[in-house]
């Protein structure tokens with residue numbers, strides 16, 4: 001590799017530790033590095049054989065320990081705390097907006113009130129939830145209003161003494177079309193008020209006007225095709241794991257696979273939301289927030305429901321809460337967040353160690369190719385993460401503020417360092433489709449909201465035109481085949497560079513720098529042209545059995561042609577007829593997409609792509625478009641962020 005490529009590779013690697021150059025970690029690391037000096041780094045640190053030795057070294061060796069300990073001693077909580085006055089001001093504004101019928105504005109203000117009001121400020125927080133429930137009713141959001149009414153009771157509102165609580169419940173039930181519950185709530189309110197009053201009569205008249213909203217359809221979680229694989233967790237039986245010296249372990253087909261087969265449906269072992277989305281998406285399940293439920297202690301992030309809040313706050317968030325802004329301010333990459341999360345979400349230190357060490361043993365880390373500088377940087381980051389765990393008493397109560405780690409803490413530090421190496425090559429970005437207009441396809445774009453580490457998902461190798469597409473249902477990864485495959489064909493993902501958009505040189509450079517391999521896929525071997533340079537020609541497979549040669553579109557369809565591979569005289573008439581039919585089906589599928597008939601479009605694309613691969617090979621412009629459209633249709637079945645109404 002040339003020197004500029006070397007620099008690019010180092011930059012790519014650095015970014016996987018520190019993604020924000022303005023964060024303080026960069027300065028911290030540069031200070032450690034300069035205090036150690038190149039000689040120590042190259043002659044001593046680079047010779048250390050284990051992650052444990054590296055972690056011990058950054059804490060103990062005199063060349064770096066003063067700088068490391070000096071900074072880590074000062075690690076202290078930094079997070080967005082609550083603010084009762086701010087919260088109450090927003091609540092008053094939200095009440096006013098509600099009375100004026102400005103529900104969208106009211107929701108923004110009520111959200112701020114709920115987020116910022118501390119739970120221990122009498123029953124203020126309960127009242128914030130009550131205010132928001134009214135606004136939500138105004139917006140026609142019955143279910144969310146009911147959640148807020150429940151939350152109001154959790155935070156001090158005594159429903160038994162509060163007729164308003166039941167009047168709002170009645171309206172919320174009416175919005176959900178639950179007539180019986182609505183009537184019961186009205187009766188309770190009337191009882192509390194000793195009979196019908198102007199207020200109850202007014203609410204009844206309001207309820208009369210309510211037209212229940214249909215429930216939004218929930219996302220489909222597909223089942224893997226052909227049954228669960230007994231050896232590969234969460235995968236279909238039609239794939240298997242193999243290994244080769246030049247490709248490492250990778251997935252191939254174990255059977256005949258058809259276009260559209262679901263090959264993997266898997267939850268992440270750990271996943272984190274990107275900090276840019278902390279204010280807009282659920283910290284736990286990544287869905288877009290509408291009426292956020294806050295953590296009881298911080299206001300820097302939020303959850304979509306009490307369930308997500310409970311799940312997070314009883315596990316990982318209780319450790320991360322008070323240090324969230326420090327972690328963000330360090331500029332550390334999302335991979336570092338995931339490494340930390342593997343421990344904070346574990347049921348115990350030992351459980352965290354077991355999971356981390358299993359990942360380190362099983363996933364590729366390219367340890368041989370690592371430079372001492374890279375290892376030192378990751379070791380300092382692991383030491384920082386370990387210090388956070390110490391400070392939050394992850395290892396139990398501490399009697400000292402001293403940084404020097406115990407034997408168990410060193411094990412965790414070493415595991416964090418190991419994770420920082422394997423995550424670099426194995427993490428998937430998690431995304432959804434953002435809908436900004438009324439048409440599902442015309443106004444959609446992909447938005448990356450987080451990243452996660454998937455067990456089986458990380459065994460798929462890359463090709464510059466992959467044979468599967470991925471979409472996400474929440475945090476679950478779904479891999480679906482985009483073409484038919486024969487047994488033992490490589491089942492590949494794409495790591496970023498696709499041949500249609502980047503030329504061979506750029507792709508090879510990116511993959512070498514970011515994933516440390518030389519791509520040898522068919523688009524690379526045959527140097528397929530960029531999309532705009534592709535012609536519309538079809539390249540046919542020779543119809544003779546086991547030939548495999550590729551033939552051009554015949555000049556004269558009435559004549560048979562001699563195959564350049566098997567030398568037999570063959571007829572391409574049937575193949576041509578099929579390809580014409582395929583073209584018609586692609587057009588029909590595109591029409592279905594225009595009409596937003598996703599299932600119809602999917603069915604047509606799958607069938608047509610299967611027929612195409614019976615008789616022809618890539619690259620073929622219309623089939624590439626069809627495969628891309630299939631991807632878009634599948635993504636439409638996954639996570640969608642409705643950005644049409646910004647509140």
Ligand SMILES: C[S@@+](CC[C@H](N)C(=O)[O-])C[C@H]1O[C@@H](n2cnc3c(N)ncnc32)[C@H](O)[C@@H]1O
Nearest residue numbers: 247248249364425426458459460461462515517
């Ligand atoms: C997510 S892992 C895939 C599983 C990996 N092959 C293993 O053995 O664990 C990514 C790494 O796999 C290797 N890899 C991926 N695609 C490859 C390909 N087309 N040819 C060779 N190596 C590849 C690279 O070393 C890359 O850093």
